Amino acid sequence: MTPEQNDLLCLVEGSAPMGALMREHWLPACMIEEVAEPDCTPVRVRLLGEDMVVFRDSKGRVGALDEKCPHRRASLAFGRNEECGLRCLYHGWKFDVDGNAVDMSSEPVDAKLRTTMKTRAYPVEEAGGFVWVWMGDPEKVTPFDAPNWASAPADKISIVKMHGACNWAQVLEGSIDSAHSSSLHSSNMPAATDVAGSTATETAWLRPSADKAPRIEVQKTNFGFRYVAIRKPIVDAETTDYIRMTLFVAPFTVHIPSNDQYHLSQMLVPIDDVNTMFYWIAWHPEKGIGQDAWRKFCGAEVGKDVEPVTYLKVRNAQNNYLQDRDAMQAGDFTGIYGIPAQDMAMWESMGPIADRGDDRLGSSDKAIFTFRTQMYRAAQAVSRGEAAIGTTEPHIPQGKLMSFEGIVEKGADWRLLNVSAEEREITLRDEKEPSEQEGVVA
Incomplete structure (x- = not known):
C-alpha cells in the first residue's frame, strides 16, 4: 500500500472518508455501567476525534452532548449533573439531554438568548451493555440495529474495556487474524486431545488442534465478510477438519469463534x-x-x-507490558499476562499508524488482505457520495450474525455453518472470493 492508500484506510478525523463511513453507523460511546445511576458523574468520550460528554439525568435518561459549553467552551465534563440537566461550572449554564439550555444563570431572565440557546446533542440508544451514539447527519438517523449479544440478559453480558495507543485498523486486523492465536496466545489456548472444540477453564481455552498454519478461506458479504481458519485436528485428522469461522461486520465489529461457555465479540472503535x-x-x-471473572481472565x-x-x-509500552522473562523460561510463551495485553504489545509496537507498505503478506493473511481491500474501496465509495458499507439492502439484522467453531467432516461447506435461512439466501448469491491479483487500488 502507498502512504496515500494507507491514510485512506486508517484516518478518521475531520473530513476523512473513513470517518464519514463510520458516521453512517451507530457507535458505542461507553459502557452502561459507566453511567449507571441518575445524576452520576459525567463521562468524557472521544470518538472519531470529536469530544463529547455522556451523562444520565435525574429521570434516568441518557444524554450525549458536545463536551464544550457553547458559551465560552469550558468542559461540561466538570459540570454538575442535577435536576435533569448538566450545569457548566463556569457560568452556570445548564443543558438537558436534548441539548436545550434550561437555565442560564448569568443572563437576565428576559434575555432572548435563553429561548434559543442549544448545544449539540447526539441521538442515543442503550443496548447490550453499551450507550450508542449517532454522529452522522442528525436529519438522517438510521434505525438502531442491535448487535447479537444484546439478545442475552444483561447479567449474561460481560465486557472488557481497554485503551489502545494506535490506529483502529491495525487493532481490527489483529482481531481477524486467526493464525496468530496459535503462537501469540498459545499459552492461553493450548492444544488438548480430550476436547471436541474450544473448551473454557478458569485460566485457558483448550482447543482440539496443534496446527499453527491454518488454511484461510474468505466469503465477502454486504455486511463485510466471514472467513474460516481450517486446521488439522489432533484426532481423526484424515476424515475431519477443525473449523474456526470469524465474522467481520463493517466497520468495526468482529464476532470471534465461541467456546463451550460463551460467545465472543469485539468492537475496535476509533477514538481518533x-x-x-x-x-x-x-x-x-x-x-x-461473570463480569469479574471475565476481566480477571483477560487481565x-x-x-x-x-x-x-x-x-x-x-x-x-513504557514498562514493556510487564513482560516476565523468567515466566517465558518456565514455559509461558509471551511472558505477558492476559490475551488483550499480548495483543496490545504487538499492535502498538507497529507504531501509531502501521506502515503497510513494507508488509510481506502470506497465505495465512487472506482475511487481512480482504479487510484492507474491502474497507479501502468502501472509503473510496463514501468519498464519491455512495452509501456506506453495511447500510445497503438486502440487510441482515446484526442479531442474526454468528460465528462458528467445531470439528466437521472434511469437505463440509463452512459457509452454511451456524447461518440462518435468511442469511444463507442472501450471502450465498455471490460466491466469488477475493483474488490476490485484485490489489487495493480501484
Missing part, C-alpha cells in the same frame, strides 16, 4: 487517528462468564490492570 477503544464482549443467553480488572475512567493499561 492514533487511539482506539478496545471492547471485548463475552456473552451467552444461558451460560456465560483487564478496573483499578488493577486498567485505570478507572480512562481505561489506560497498567501493562503498556
